[in-house]
Amino acid sequence: MENQEEFDRLVAPIRKTTWRFYAIIAPLIAIVAVGVYAYYVQFTTGLGVTGMNNYVSWGFYISNFVFFIGVSHAGTLISAILRVSGAEWRKPITRMAESITVIAISIGALFPLIDLGGPLRILNLFAYGRIQSAILWDFISIATYLTGSLLYLFLPLIPDLAAIREQQVGGPFRRRLYGFLSMRWKASPGQKRRLKRGIAIMAVLIIPIAVSVHTVVSWIFGMTLRVGWHSTILGVYFVGGAILSGIATIIIAMAIFRRAYHLERWIKPSHFRNLGLLMLVMELVLLYFTLSEYLTAAYGSESADSAWLGSLAFGPYAYLFWGMVAGGFLAPVFILALTRVKSVAWLVTAAVMIDVGMWFERFLIVVPAMATPQMPVSWGTYTPTWVEWSITAGAFAGFALLYAVFSKLFPLVSIWEVSEETPVTEPVPRPAGEEVTP
């Protein structure tokens, strides 16, 4: 390793684990355990333990599915798009983004399974799968996405793992793990060339795959004849929202790990600033989509459209809807657009608001459209039960837990990439006014 001190600091979280780590993961494990127990209850009793019914037959689970698959777009954007466009500043944050992708897909892909009435009959998908069904499209694209993201996370890990293996980091289990995963990496010119080529190919491949994944997720809804779903904007709306929630999540993760593992030297205010600008752009794009979606429905005011919109704006979902518009869209735009408040703390605040707003948005797409009456009958109602709350909480805790464990097994910053010579003419956009204060 060219820079031993840099290496030591970046693998420090792997070398030593303090009581703080256990203090954080213990409650996470407890929440996941409650979620697992809730699923056990649901598995043995039936989906009747949830708040879903014959009118609102999809609820929290499908909302979580859309949300987590959306968050998984973090890795694609930061890592693949920035890599392809040659933005060198991405280097210290790519690994964090890519690991979010893999963890979020893994959690998100569980939800359609949790939502199944007959999970034991899942193999029918292989025996009788119909490619005409959007669920098959989803199954194929998410499986492809997970495979591709795993490869895309794994390839740039190889040189780091080889270095860690050489330095004898960790106990016997981890040493064997690193030995196995580093695949006899010797940093020979041929290996380096092939690795770079592999990464480049994956970076290009993963972008259309990611776009297809969230488009196809939206098509599950868009292909039906339901008011609120049967709309051409759904594909881009979902992809835009996915990228937005992905950026918000990576900003939160960066802030947490930067503080916990003292990564200030690599994760600089400029990273937050650049991502903050990207987040602002995506936020504006999403506002535009939202306006297009709802104004088109409102202006034409077809009776079914009006009923659905009325339930969002004035009905039982009004708090969530206006909460999303004000707290998830408008307020973060102001925070992000005002240069004077562009500190890390403010950025993280905006990111949290955006993530919460995006979860609302997913829920507001799934549930009100189902509650809107399709026949001359009263509105469907949906009140999630403790089972759904517990499983949802378990998923979020599981996400954090997996991420924490990942940070103890693998370096969160790509060591070999940051130790490569940084180009002198790095384009760092500077705001006209203030310098960023961390």
Added chain:
Amino acid sequence: MTDGKAQGEASDDATPKRKDGMDRRKFLKIAGIGAGAVAVLALGSGYLMNKIIPASQDPRLRGSSAQSWVMLIDLQKCDGCGACTLACQKAHYVPFNQQWIQVYTVTDDTGGTYHLPRPCFMCRNAPCAKVCPVGATYVDPDGIVLVDQTRCIGCRYCMAACPYNARSFNWLQPSYPPEALAHPYSPEDPYPVGKGVAMKCVFCAAMVRKGTLPECTRGCPMGAIYFGNEYDDAVTNSKGETIPFRSTLQTQGGFRWKEELGTDPRVYYLPARR
């Protein structure tokens, strides 16, 4: 970011990695064999599953193209008593909280009210069958949309796709009396069934093939529900009245629910006021 291909090949031999046992050719070979094996397994399992049920016993292939069932409901005659729903629930051991035929009370634009019995509309272009990921929902040769509950994985995409709320779900395990438990399950008469599967009106598929009217039709004291074979161009109600199908629709203002969706239902209505 990538090197040129020619340059890559030239320096390939200089790398010591070849001796490690995994070169590109070998990797590609293994990957190819793996992908092939997965494809063979996937296709083979589907083929085998189809072979396990001989075609003669496949309930999906029962019925014949000589029948094309249709239902005609005269809304003027319906008084909303709900006897159709009860008859259906009793005969099919319909699980608690489900109404395979549901009677809505509708207030129309004039402020008047009428009653609208809604069975499954048995769409010729069925959105539910279109979206089913495993083909558990299918249209039988007589045009009846059925659910094979042994295949259903319970994703409820069909419920999301149905524009008429005609589907129910076994959220919990239904309870059955002993005689129902002894009944042999078939998609045409789906009981007993377990939890976590989609349920719906079956147009009494097994009965109608034997020449009996469906339960709801027989159970309607007003004779509002007519049922018959489209090819015979005649439909019959509980009072034994048989009326011509096409010409009745044409002269009495026959319509279907949400016709604009293009689902092409097999259930027709005559208006409540005409």
